[in-house]
Amino acid sequence: MVPRIDISRFAHGNTEERAEVAAAFDKAFCSVGFCLLVGIEEWLPPHVIQNARAAAHRFFLSSPQAKRRAYLDGVVGYLPPGAENVSSSAGTPSASPDPVESLNLPGYQERGSEWQARLEGCDCPWEKAPWLPEDLTRPLAEYWRGATSLMLLLMSLSELALDLPPGYFDKSFERPGTLLRIAWYPPQAPGEETAQPQLRYGEHTDFDGFTLLQREGDSADNPGLEIETAGGEWMAVDSSPGTLTINIGDLLQRWTNRRWRATMHRVAKPAPGSVASTQGRLSVVYFTGPHPETLVECLPFPKCVSASCPPKYAPITALDHVLQKMRAATECTEMNSRHYTSRGISVGIALGTLFTAGVVAFSYGVLRFRRR
Numbered sequence: 231m232v233p234r235i236d237i238s239r240f241a242h243g244n245t246e247e248r249a250e251v252a253a254a255f256d257k258a259f260c261s262v263g264f265c266l267l268v269g270i271e272e273w274l275p276p277h278v279i280q281n282a283r284a285a286a287h288r289f290f291l292s293s294p295q296a297k298r299r300a301y302l303d304g305v306v307g308y309l310p311p312g313a314e315n316v317s318s319s320a321g322t323p324s325a326s327p328d329p330v331e332s333l334n335l336p337g338y339q340e341r342g343s344e345w346q347a348r349l350e351g352c353d354c355p356w357e358k359a360p361w362l363p364e365d366l367t368r369p370l371a372e373y374w375r376g377a378t379s380l381m382l383l384l385m386s387l388s389e390l391a392l393d394l395p396p397g398y399f400d401k402s403f404e405r406p407g408t409l410l411r412i413a414w415y416p417p418q419a420p421g422e423e424t425a426q427p428q429l430r431y432g433e434h435t436d437f438d439g440f441t442l443l444q445r446e447g448d449s450a451d452n453p454g455l456e457i458e459t460a461g462g463e464w465m466a467v468d469s470s471p472g473t474l475t476i477n478i479g480d481l482l483q484r485w486t487n488r489r490w491r492a493t494m495h496r497v498a499k500p501a502p503g504s505v506a507s508t509q510g511r512l513s514v515v516y517f518t519g520p521h522p523e524t525l526v527e528c529l530p531f532p533k534c535v536s537a538s539c540p541p542k543y544a545p546i547t548a549l550d551h552v553l554q555k556m557r558a559a560t561e562c563t564e565m566n567s568r569h570y571t572s573r574g575i576s577v578g579i580a581l582g583t584l585f586t587a588g589v590v591a592f593s594y595g596v597l598r599f600r601r602r
């Protein structure tokens with residue numbers, strides 16, 4: 231079972247209620263590595279979610295030419311079908327690319343568009359981007375603002391859950407590195423259900439901090455998100471209206487000295503011949519993380535580091551962590567070399583197939599950061 235966490239009870243509850251939510255949150259990430267977030271309406275009301283989903287649908291159902299206008303560099307912007315093989319990032323690339331297309335809207339503090347996260351009315355770095363269809367920008371920017379507020383609340387909740395001083399994460403998340411991805415898994419043509427690949431999105435862990443996943447229609451009869459249990463089995467996770475599915479990426483696992491678990495997950499293909507197999511699936515995914523120059527060291531507080539549990543990792547910047555993951559991922563893929571610049575240092579990196587994590591990682595590198 232994936233635990234349900236009521237974020238409004240944390241935001242508005244008394245000390246005792248907040249402590250209860252924090253304990254349940256800590257337990258969820260120590261064990262399952264996922265939770266279902268409820269009580270989100272204040273920050274992401276149903277109409278904001280529905281408007282964002284409707285706009286995303288319109289985008290994916292528009293003509294290939296229209297979608298190509300949002301193509302940027304094959305890293306952020308529009309990624310057509312065939313561009314990703316996400317399980318490469320877990321060291322097990324699948325034989326063929328993931329049947330998915332996506333639009334990736336970056337917020338990596340790139341020069342000229344650095345933005346601030348605020349609980350209310352935060353900036354949206356791509357709001358005026360000329361490559362985005364106009365009717366998409368407003369609903370997605372609204373979603374971005376709500377999801378960013380929720381990210382800040384999740385960081386405060388983490389402080390309480392991990393017994394950190396209140397405000398410990400404030401500085402690192404004042405100007406965070408985030409990315410909003412809308413992903414469309416198209417309907418399967420007859421006969422295609424049994425063809426390779428066997429999944430809609432391959433097995434992987436996310437790279438960074440919290441991922442806020444909005445999805446609909448996943449159920450036992452209509453498989454979608456599946457997560458790996460501690461026992462190594464795959465477990466389907468039903469979606470339910472008004473919830474967000476939250477998991478952590480490897481960076482937060484590292485930050486917590488592996489107290490919290492970055493759980494492997496994937497998107498299943500519906501059964502051959504099922505109604506679901508003839509339907510597409512849309513998800514709205516918000517990847518969050520600290521400012522890329524944040525030094526991430528195993529949190530020097532008793533819940534994460536102690537005499538009996540010394541640090542398992544050396545300190546690293548958020549950026550270098552992501553680059554390290556990239557290198558590990560690309561070692562197992564067919565290589566093709568590209569260059570990118572990170573803080574003025576040109577780094578050559580082998581980049582095989584692009585995948586979600588790659589999008590995140592590569593964007594970190596491609597875009598230049600401004601020092602604080």
Ligand SMILES: O=C(O)CCC(=O)C(=O)O
Pocket residue numbers: 411413431436443445454455495496497513515586
């Ligand atoms: O579409 C989903 O449910 C999951 C997507 C995902 O895991 C990702 O984009 O990293």
Ligand SMILES: [Fe+2]
Pocket residue numbers: 434435436441495
């Ligand atoms: Fe993921």
